[in-house]
Amino acid sequence: MLPSYFADMHIHIGRDIFNKPVKITASKNLTITNILKEASRNKGIQLIGVIDCQSPNVQLELKKLIDQELAYELNDGGIRFEEVTLLLGSEIEVYDENCRGPIHVLCFLPSLVEMEKFSEWLITKMKNITLSSQRYYGSAKDLQYKVKELSGIFIPAHVFTPYKSLYGKGVKQSLNEVFDPDLIDGIELGLSSDTYMADQIKELHSYTYLTNSDAHSLAKIGREYQEIQMSEPSFKEFNYALHQVKGRKIIRNFGMNPKLGKYHKTVCDQCLHYLDSDSTVCPECGSRKIVKGVADRIGELSDHTGEVELRPPYMYQVPLEYLPKLGPKTYKKLLEHFQTEMNIIHHVPYETLLEVVPEHIAQSIIQMREGKLAIIAGGGGKYGSVAES
Template identity: 65%
Template sequence: MKLKKYFADMHIHIGRDHNGKAVKITGAKSLTLTNILIEASQNKGMDMVGVIDCHVPAVQAEIRGLLNEGLAEELIDGGIRFETVTLIMGSEIEVYDENCKGPIHVLCFFPTLAAIGSFTQWLKNKMSNINLSSQRYYGSVKALQYKVKELSGIFIPAHIFTPFKSLYGKGVERSLEEVLDASLIDGVELGLSSDTFMVNGIDELSGYTFLTNSDAHSLGKIGREYQEIRMEESTFKEFLWAIHQVDGRGINRNFGMNPRLGKYYHTVCKDCLNEASKTQPCAYCGSLKRINGVKDRIQELSGGHILPKRPPYIHQIPLEYIPTLGPKTYRKLLDIFGTEMDIIHQVESKELKKVVPQKLVDAIIDNREGRLVISPGGGGKYGKVVSNRKELK
């Protein structure tokens, strides 16, 4: 058995179905299933994508259309192959049962079109609108977990620290076992405002694989966060085995934005959005209303223990985030060097220098090596890249 390296982004939304009807209302109109697969394969260079609105009947109809036209094939070990990318069909669901302090989002993935079709039929009586993304599920979280496992699926709590609609941000006081069956969790998704370095002190997460995904609401955001996975092939079964580290499979490296770029890194005043203490009146406006930051929440949960070694976490951003790299230059780089993954990971600086100015070459290499400097975000505002060739503070 020879294991290979695959890039995977497992949290991508659909903005519109093939009939032009909204699926994720806040998603871009160009964010159709077919466009996602084309973008991931031809431009981003992803080997695997998790599209988490595949519970929608119209999306399943689009998948069947691709299969019938010979543009895609269903794999024996699970997943749908389109060009060079494998689609893993999933659903993001909002859960708020009697044991939750607030709503939480979870990701459920399935190996076959038949399995996710069965899941859709089961969900129809437990959801107000099966045709939309991230809808409220009326039932217990554990019943949802049991159904996912009955259908040979994968269950992953999503963006677990964000202040809104997440496991630790809203759902529980201290422990995931307040609402979930811990034995039926396959892995956990960190989210944009956290990384391995911040989270690795939380004892109850020590047994779970950390996933880093984009939560893309537009085509350009695909690959905003992703992972490099050791697998034999790009299939559902191999992805499941990699999460559980079967026979040498696993995550090689996590790639994600510096947490300070995330919208909810700092605790901020709810009224003026300036960084604020959790306990003292806001120094700017005097308000005591807060949007709790991920950094502070993780510190509350951390036991401070030394936990098992994790794969490297590389702070990185998509090429479109790099200052001065505009759409024309981006397209030129793709035309010459291939995909975004090729440019970020493989193309040597001397080759880049033949195409773009030295300042931009430096920025691309600094991005590759996690050296970009960040201005922090908070309270719903993203941070930003402010410069390069400096040490992160």
């Protein structure tokens, strides 16, 4: 049996090597070096995708790590740093003539050489390549062709989010309106949906689903992730897993209960009052600014009922920081005793947790492990929360 590894494939960079912004809304300490250290030392995640690597200054920092012999490129693609492998990615905002609204996609390349070639090409299609998630001027299919020309991986990102996503506002009904379906390697679900919701849409059944954090801070790394069965964490093996080649595959998706996502329910954008999916005016404040929830949008697109065969289980989890009364001091204490978040979330027995933390926190961790936490739904840009027991 092949070993398994934890992977979070959507992490942003806040600042580059010169302390200039990359993802403007991300934390200033979210540098490529800090991300690698956090994933390896605290999170216990063995494969990460950093999706701002098209920025030349990010590439420069990676080359510096390699020159210092702190990291090295793998023959099968990716960069190894301590216990974690980095895949070089780029999040791009697509808005061609067939889109109703902008669509974010993730493009992964095997090595720095291919990423540099991709950056050179993007310079001709983008106004500011140093920043994250920038508007790409061209057709979606041309972008897909370029990624494949460079032996890359193409994944539509957070596909149901009301803003800047495939089904949110990008297409009316089908991904075929914009993309070549044969050049899509996987589908990222996003924080407000899960496997069971996505499988209501028949055209998604043939794709592997990814659950990623979309981290804008170090703490959010591993907010969602997957466990992948493969021989080692590398670009080649990740690609195999997406297409279920030679026994490589995702064996479990770990994600927040969709109710915790910012856009699960339809709400008024002004006062956050929950609304029916067909509402056009908020009865509370009179606003006409309505944000359609992910669950309601999927309901509009639904053309299938029931589960899809051979889909890996989707396990409801939250980051440790979401647990009521688990503050920074307790979090630090847990790490000191059990090394990584993955150990704490998946492996440490209840009795052993009780040696370090109070009973109510130990119980919350076990309830999280078993997917039994009570959830208060979010919507309209406001995250849901874990109810206190």
